[in-house]
Amino acid sequence: AETVLHRRIGRFFETYDVVLSPTTAAPPPRIGALLELSGFATDRAMIAACPYAWPWNVLGWPGISVPAGVTSAGLPVGAQLLGPANSEPLLLSLAAQLEAELRWHERWPEPLVTDSPAV
Numbered sequence: 001a002e003t004v005l006h007r008r009i010g011r012f013f014e015t016y017d018v019v020l021s022p023t024t025a026a027p028p029p030r031i032g033a034l035l036e037l038s039g040f041a042t043d044r045a046m047i048a049a050c051p052y053a054w055p056w057n058v059l060g061w062p063g064i065s066v067p068a069g070v071t072s073a074g075l076p077v078g079a080q081l082l083g084p085a086n087s088e089p090l091l092l093s094l095a096a097q098l099e100a101e102l103r104w105h106e107r108w109p110e111p112l113v114t115d116s117p118a119v
Contacts (some may be wrong), residue, residue, distance in 0.1 A: 001060060002058075005055070006059060007058055009024070009059065009061060010084065011086075012081070013084035017083070017087075017090070017093070018081055018082065018083050018087070018090065018094065019080075019081070019082040019083070020079055020080070020081060020082075021052040021079065021080050021082060022068075022077070022078070022079060022080070023052070023053055023065045023078035023079060023080050024049050024052075024053070024077070024078070025049060025050065025051050025052070026048075026049050026071070027047070027071050027075050027077070028075060029045075029049070032061050034044075034046075036040050040063055046097075052080060053065075053080060056080075056082055061082060061083070061084065061085065062082070062083050062084075062085070062086075062087050062088045062091055063076045063080050063081065063082040063083070063091065064080065064091045064092065064094075064095050065079070065080050066078060066080075066081065066095050066098055066099070066104075067079075067102075067104045067107075081094050081095060083092060113119070
């Protein structure tokens, strides 16, 4: 299946240079949410949470995750820049341009205050 998927994705890059997609499909799970799951169930939960990232990772195509804002609860969310084979320099350059323009390194989330002890 990998050969077919490599060709299918490769054709996409005949028209487009880069794909922009969410890094995850949902906010991060709570600490310990996957603790009691089996290995198989953990894999399925991770695939469900990251449906855009895992196929790319399995096929070995280059990608880079960049900050893309925060949820209403203040949790960070990301976006991915995905490219064809050997596009690492392009992806790093785009991420650097975004960082220079959006100045992520100057943004800090508000501390999360909870009534429960740290885990």
